[in-house]
Amino acid sequence: MLRSRVEHALSAVKGDGVKAKALRSTFWSVVGVFGQNGIRLLSNIVLTRLLFPEAFGLMALVQVFIVALQTFSDIGIQTSIMQSKRGDDPNFLNTAWTLQIIRGFGLWLGACALAWPAAQIYGQPELLLLLPATALSIIGLGFRPTRAVQVNRNLMLGRLTLIQLAAQFIMLVLTTVLAWWWHSVWALAVAQVLGTVIGNVMIRAFLPGRPNRLQMERESLREIIGFGSFIFLSTIATFLISMGDRAILGAYIDVTSFGIYTVALTFGTLPALVVQAIGSKVLFPLYRIKSPMESDETRRKVFRAARTVSALGIGIAVVLAFTGDWLIRLLYDSRYALAGPMLVLFALGSIPSNVLIGSQSVLLSHGDSRRHFYLTLAQAVVQTALLFVLIHFYGVVGAILSPGLTLLLTYPLRARLIARYRGWDPLHDALGLGLGFALTGLACALHWQEIGKLF
Structure with missing residues (x-):
């Protein structure tokens, strides 16, 4: 019996069918997320012993502006490759690559222009040079070969995942050496730029595919810009969703406390990172290949895949909720003690994003960037309003819980x-939210004395 089950499982992941590709891609997505975050955790533990909390706070502020530049100018180039029927056409790919490069240089100039205002807004003169230097990594990302998106599009993630893990490990070694040498935030900045270059070189050397060249085909440009018009608007709202807490919280607390918050964020975002990675690398192309609108059987299969991913995210969140405070005390010194109760709250707040991950890919996988924009805009408006109000009254606690509350308030929309694309799964949503909140809420009750220190 056991042998037959093992053989059945092995046969399910072999071959070129959609199910086999999806299973393999899910496996590599999980390996990639846990591997990358394991390296990220190791880096964080090592660097907190070589640098001070202020360095992490400064770098977090730099990332606020870099992510803002990237999202405010995103025209959906990679998403266009993922969903377009011409996603494997060399002319289309070369046009997309050329647009990436132009955008990268433009964003670096934008970072230079923002450096002085950023230094004034947050009262940190180091940002005047730190921001333009770190933003050189954006130029590097512009030169990233499009073959990295192609393997994702076609659910072939094995080699790409190994390349990304190897590049990240090399970056960890570089960062550690630079931090030991300089004992400065500049170690983080220089390592980020070098890490981008290393990643590009490894993708070009080890992923199969044609080299990109500069090209601007009118038809491809028209398709990318046409699809990306609403993506551009959506990503402006996406910045407020993904980075709004740091942008607003950074103006309310000192840079040391902000550095501690970013340590908690490293762990607290793990459940969301897992489900988002699988969502973008597996569920998105799966919805594109097998739409729930095809048949009831297809709909059940897609829902089953989304529920599995959601259950994984909820499980990670529950484990972090019960062990988070202990984990921080085990891995970090007393300067970072408050990151423990923050991590418990992060687990609670992550439940809605873990439950609703299956619906994230429905609209874009059907090419409906307009409705995706409407949803993203609604979330951005609601979350920004919540952040200002809750951070004002509850500080860090408000910043942690606002994203989850936003997803609940915008759930009807x-x-x-x-539902237009038969992508709504109300039974799963109700059960997932109920179970997730019950378990993480119990963990919060058990750690309430520590959580009370955050108010």
Whole structure:
């Protein structure tokens, strides 16, 4: 019996069918997320012993502006490759690559222009040079070969995952050496730029595919810009969703406390990173290949895949909720003690994003960037309002819980939009939210004395 089950499982992941590709891609997505975050955790533990909390706070502020530049100018180039029928056409890929490069240089100039205002807003003169230097990594990302997106599009992630893990490990070694040598935030900045270059070289050397060249085909340009018009608007809102907590919180607390918050964030975002990685690398192309609108059987299969991913995220969040405070005390010194109760709250706040991950890919996988923009805009408006109010009254606690509350408040709009493509799974949503909140809420009750120190 056991042998037959093992053989059945092995046969399911072999071959070129959609199911086999999806299973393999899910495996490599999980390996990639846990591997990358394991390296990220190791880096964090090592660097907190070589640098001070202020360095992490400064780098977090730099990332706020870099992510802002990237999201405010995103025209959906990679998403266009993922969903377009011409996603494997060399002319289309070369046009996309050329647009990436132009955008990268433009963003670096934008970072230079923002450096002085950023230094004034946050009262950190180091940002005047730190921001333009770190932003050189954006130019490097512009030269990233499009073959990295192609393997994702076609659910072939094995080699790409290994390349990314190897590049990240090399970056860890570089960062550690530079931090030991300089004992300065500049170690983080220089390592980020070098890490981008190393990643590009490894993708070009070890991933199969044609080299990109500069080209601007009119038809491809028209398709990318046409699809990306609403993506551009959506990503402006996406910045407020993904980085709004840091942008607003950084103006309310000192840079040391902000550095401690970023340590908690490293662990607290792990459940969301896992489900988002699988969502973008597996569920998105799966929805594109097998739409729930095809048949009831296809819909059940896609829902089953999304529920599995959601259960994985909820499970990670529950484990972090019960062990988070202990984990921080085990891995870090007393300067970072408050990151423990923050991590418990992060686990609670991550439940909605873990449950609703299956619906994230429905709209874009059907090419509906307009409705995706409407949903993203609604989330951005609600979350930004919540952040200002809750951070003002509750500080860090408000910043941690606002994203989850936003997803709950905008749930009716989400359900209405994705129902158009038969992508709404209300039974799973109700059960997932109920179970996730019950378990993480119990963990919060057990750690309430430590959480009380955050108010």
